[in-house]
Amino acid sequence: MSTRIGLLGIGFMGKTHADIYLKNSKAKLVAYCDSDPKKAAGDWSGGGGNLGDAFGKAFDPKTLTSHRTAAELFADPHVDLVDICLPTYLHGKHVIAALAAGKHVLCEKPLSTDPKEAQAVAAAAKKAKGNLMVAQCMRFWPEWEWLKQAVQRKAYGKVHSAVFRRFASTPTWTWNNWILNAKLSGSALFDLHIHDTDFVRYVFGEPRAVFSVGNGGKATKGGIDHIVTSYLYKNKNLLVSAEGGWNADPTYGFTMRYTVVFEKATVDFDLGREGKVLLLHKTGAKEPEVVACRASTGWADEVDYFLECLARKQKPKVTTPEDAARSVALVQAELKSVRTRKVVPFKP
Ligand SMILES: NC(=O)c1ccc[n+]([C@@H]2O[C@H](COP(=O)([O-])OP(=O)(O)OC[C@H]3O[C@@H](n4cnc5c(N)ncnc54)[C@H](O)[C@@H]3O)[C@@H](O)[C@H]2O)c1
CATH class of the missing domain: 3.30.360.10 (Dihydrodipicolinate Reductase; domain 2)
Structure with missing residues (x-):
């Protein structure tokens, strides 16, 4: 069974990840949330990134559930994994909230700019039911x-x-x-x-x-x-x-x-x-x-690795939340x- 994805933040990296999920048979992109009303309404064009406006023509974001708030996305029972592509200063609190809602979480790097917050997030991940992986793509x-x-x-x-x-x-x-x-x-x-x-x-x-x-x-x-x-x-x-x-x-x-x-x-x-x-x-x-x-x-390969770990019910080892906090x-x-x-x- 494929992992159902909810994307949080549809900017440069959110669109890059969306494209990857659409091409990976282990994943099904089902929902998203972006605070920009244009993106929330299903128009993902504009902004930076290598997909540009052509991405909007390749697939229709209106086929996904668009949540008004991150909390709504975390509460969506049809989402297994929340992928956080928000600006960096919003990572920590959203990772903790998504884990508390029982979701698996992929969070863009850096986990935080504050080592103490990064450690606190890693500690929360240790106790959580879901897995957290930070997208240290190198x-x-x-x-x-x-x-x-x-x-x-x-x-x-x-x-x-x-x-x-x-x-x-x-x-x-x-x-x-x-x-x-x-x-x-x-x-x-x-x-x-x-x-x-x-x-x-x-x-x-x-x-x-x-x-x-x-x-x-x-x-x-x-x-x-x-x-x-x-x-x-x-x-x-x-x-x-x-x-x-x-x-x-x-x-x-x-x-x-x-x-x-x-x-x-x-x-x-x-x-x-x-x-x-x-x-x-x-x-x-x-x-x-x-x-x-x-x-x-x-x-693409970090996403595939995380999906594979989830399918096998294994904790990711290539990069751990503690690793991300140490970096x-x-x-x-x-x-x-x-x-x-x-x-x-x-x-x-
Ligand atoms: N791994 C990489 O190579 C790589 C490359 C670029 C960016 N990043 C990381 O990805 C993250 C996002 O960067 P980006 O370039 O995509 O930023 P961006 O500004 O292009 O996109 C951010 C998106 O988040 C939305 N947003 C802002 N606040 C929100 C909120 N409270 N709720 C919902 N949506 C909200 C904005 O509307 C925007 O669409 C950063 O942490 C950055 O460091 C990683």
Whole structure:
């Protein structure tokens, strides 16, 4: 039997998730709620996202139940899983309310911008009947999953260095421009860079400390637009860093990259390149090898994984609510390092 989905928030990410559910036979999209009267009436056009207005023509949102409030959606007996794609500052309280109503919950990242709230939500999830998974999509992104396995299997020996980079034009499409209010979104640090912070923890474990530099004021008032972090590990020969920013020119678009130097090879990922993962061996080969990964996205695969866990009545293990809360805490440590210009210890 398919899992019945109720979507909360039909913006960039809500529409992305809707498209994924419509293509996944394990799911049935049945209901939604959005506070925008136009979207509530079934017109999902406009706003940001890769689906644009064409999405409205591909399927008719009027075939779904449109709830006036989140509470109504949580009380809907035809909904098994609530998918929360609200602006970040609304995540915590809505996750807790949906779990209290007995639903399974998929919540967009970040779980919160406040480590204490994130911990409280994780604690609530532990006691809940339903499962909570936070959509830390990089853990499911095919080329990133490949990297995780290569590091874990020591496929090319030990890692000497890993550099992650995520850079974008300033996001301008969000509802009431909430994303450029640091108090509501946590700025580029919690919205964009947390993807890399979470993945660094996933692959290399908890760092002992962080050292970050960053600046702001161009895109986000009072927040961080651009950050560069070194994650400091017990092994001083392991260099791990991540750079993230969203203050590039509007014509710049989006880049997502990593370069990892192993003992016996170097791997390089570039989302915008035809062969996304290149493997460079010290074997005398003139051309780098293109690594074939499944053609999918972390967004589609995280949803599929959660649906599979629910069908098997298993708790998701790839990412847990405690994990999501620890990533929030690590980003908070990075923010403290930017503010103090000091190395900040990390004790999760
Ligand atoms: N995983 C990723 O790659 C990724 C990418 C983009 C955004 N996100 C995350 O997804 C979340 C949503 O971001 P977005 O870009 O879709 O935002 P958005 O502004 O495009 O969409 C938010 C939607 O929520 C609705 N809304 C606001 N308050 C509401 C309420 N109280 N009740 C019901 N509806 C309400 C708005 O009308 C809007 O349609 C954020 O937490 C963001 O960090 C994740």
